[in-house]
Amino acid sequence: MAAVLVLLLLLAAGPGPGRADAGRERRDALREELLLSPLPTGDVAATFQFRTRWDADLQRGSGTDHHLLRYAVLPREVVCTENLTPWKKLLPCGSKAGLAVLLKAERLFHSSYHSQAVHIRPICRDASCLAVSWELRQTLTVVFDFFSSGQGKKDWSLFKMFSRTLTETCPLASQSKVYVDISPKNKENELLEVSPPPTSVHEAIVQGDKKTYAVYDLLSPSLFNTSRSLNVQLKWQRPQDSSEMPIPILHAQRYVGGYGLQTGEICTLIYNTHPYRAFPVILLETVPWYLRLYVHTLTIITKGKENKPSYIHYEPAQDRRRPHLLEMLIQLPANSVTKITIQFERALLKWTEYPPDPNHGFYVGSSVLSALVPSVTAMKNMDVEQSPLFTSLFPSSDGSSYFVRLYTEPLLVNLPTPDFSMPYNVICLTCTVVAVCYGSFYNLLTRTFHVEEPSRGGLAKRLANVIRKFRGVPPL
CATH class of the missing domain: 2.60.40.740 (Immunoglobulin-like)
Structure with missing residues (x-):
């Protein structure tokens, strides 16, 4: 399993004391989005993004225009729930409602690729940028391989990927959408069929290519009218030629x-x-x-x-x-x-x-x-x-x-590495020498030796002599 854990921290100073926005209205908001993209190899990439915005000056009274840009990459970080659990706790609704319901550790870590990221950045509230808000953006990308998981089919759904479906939105979310890439992979025919019908269709230019997306707005009242859960399904109308791999520029x-x-x-x-x-x-x-x-x-x-x-x-x-x-x-x-x-x-x-x-x-x-x-x-x-x-x-x-x-x-x-077995052998040998040689030598130096004369006999000897006397045998 390939796993990459990427952290991006971007901090910058807010406006000075003279530009404080004490009289402005706070517009704290949460926006959550999920992008599902079928890959040419038959895999499916799922990208979550949660954006939490605070209309607050976190550095009020700092005085001075300090900019600090840091990248932290953990290439050997082990993928486990210890990384996912604190990441989910940063969400306003946690994993109880909204798109975060799909973040099931058992399914996320049973994938071909996993990546987490945390971004903190200041954003302007208006065109004049007199006041600055702070945005916490959390992204998670997972690639599912259905052939390695034993399913052997390119058709997929939310339940097949996450073992869960969407039942309700986060009450604090001002935007909650699911995007499915239904762009034609072939100029002649459409290859993908998505169900249930999306609430809208969006077209955009992504990395120089024209893309078409089926949009499911979870805040739309008509989305959950027919059923209590949303299970987006995508089927291939005909087999796709996986040999045609696009080469990025x-x-x-x-x-x-x-x-x-x-x-x-x-x-x-x-x-x-x-x-x-x-x-x-x-x-x-x-x-x-x-x-x-x-x-x-x-x-x-x-x-x-x-x-x-x-x-x-x-x-x-x-x-x-x-x-x-x-x-x-x-x-x-x-x-x-x-x-x-x-x-x-x-x-x-x-x-x-x-x-x-x-x-x-x-x-x-x-x-x-x-x-x-x-x-x-x-x-x-x-x-x-x-x-x-x-x-x-x-x-x-x-x-x-x-x-x-x-x-x-x-x-x-690889760096020049000493033979760490040699120190171990030296420690073992030293401990043996100290325990055997030094212990015996210490006993010889601290003990006191004296000669004791043999006693005249104990109770057993006197009892034996009484018996020998009755038998007429000389005493011992």
């Missing part, structure tokens, strides 16, 4: 090169498959301090030629305090592969700094790629506050491009 790979346990190199391959458009990309690398980077070995090669970055920002690491931070702006030519390599040296750690399984290796966090990818299909600007889930996940800057942020796979790096 921007994608990347990352791996560790080199040989031995002293030096190595981090290699990143960035692909631009657009046939005629070039665009820049921002690459952010965060490397732990125990991998000592050699910045002078940084090379960027595109189509066999050197590709000089337009911008480079590097902050060296400090041992046991902070990692390396490398940020670059690279131009990606059309239909090209850009290879980025940088050499590093493995540092020696203290024996107390190794994890319980040091021979497994050390995980290095993912690289972050951010770019405005050219769009083939023109799109319209939409208000982010009024836009549905997929538009907020893939925001667009204008009609000719859309914003994409990618995370590469984490790296597993």
Whole structure:
């Protein structure tokens, strides 16, 4: 099971004391959305998004325009209910009502892919941005593979995926919708059939492609008139050719090169498959301090030629305090592969700094790629506050491009590891020597020895002599 746990924390100062919104009306709100997307391989991706908005100044009286941007990636985090339970407790209705009813741990963790995220950001309440509200956005993405689960069919429903159906909405939610991607996978015929009939149909441009979504508004009174529960079902009208896999315009790979346990190199391959458009990309690398980077070995090669970055920002690491931070702006030519390599040296750690399984290796966090990818299909600007889930996940800057942020796979790096069995053997041998040799020597030094004369006999000897006397035998 692949599992990734991503945390994004964005904090910024609110307005100063002079811009306090004491007289403004509070509009705290909860918006929840679920996007169901059938994948070309037959899998189904379910993306939950819960947005809680507070009209409150959390940093009132702080005085000063402080901006703090932090990314935290946990590549080796074990997927369990200890991650899901506190995540669900942040929701106003918990898991008792609304879309959160579907968050059943047994079904979510029995999947091909699982990802959780928490976003905190300030948003403007109006166009003048005189007052700032805070938005807590929680997203969860799960990919279900029905072939591995033994069902063997591409037809699916909410009950098949989550073992539950939607029965009621969260009373505190101002928006609660389910979106189902019913876009035609083939230009000739529609492949998907959804039931029950949706309340509306929405069309949008997502990542340069025209998408059609069936929308189920849980706040609509007519939705639960026919039945008390909503079980969205989707059937394939004919088998889909899974060999036609779409290739994204921007994608990347990352791996560790080199040989031995002293030096190595981090290699990143960035692909631009657009046939005629070039665009820049921002690459952010965060490397732990125990991998000592050699910045002078940084090379960027595109189509066999050197590709000089337009911008480079590097902050060296400090041992046991902070990692390396490398940020670059690279131009990606059309239909090209850009290879980025940088050499590093493995540092020696203290024996107390190794994890319980040091021979497994050390995980290095993912690289972050951010770019405005050219769009083939023109799109319209939409208000982010009024836009549905997929538009907020893939925001667009204008009609000719859309914003994409990618995370590469984490790296597993082996460091020089001592033989931890030798200290164990030394400890065992030392304890044995102390217990046997030192204990005996200590007894010899502390004991007092003296000679005792043998006694004249006890009760048994006197009784034996009485018997021998009656028998006429000499005493003992």
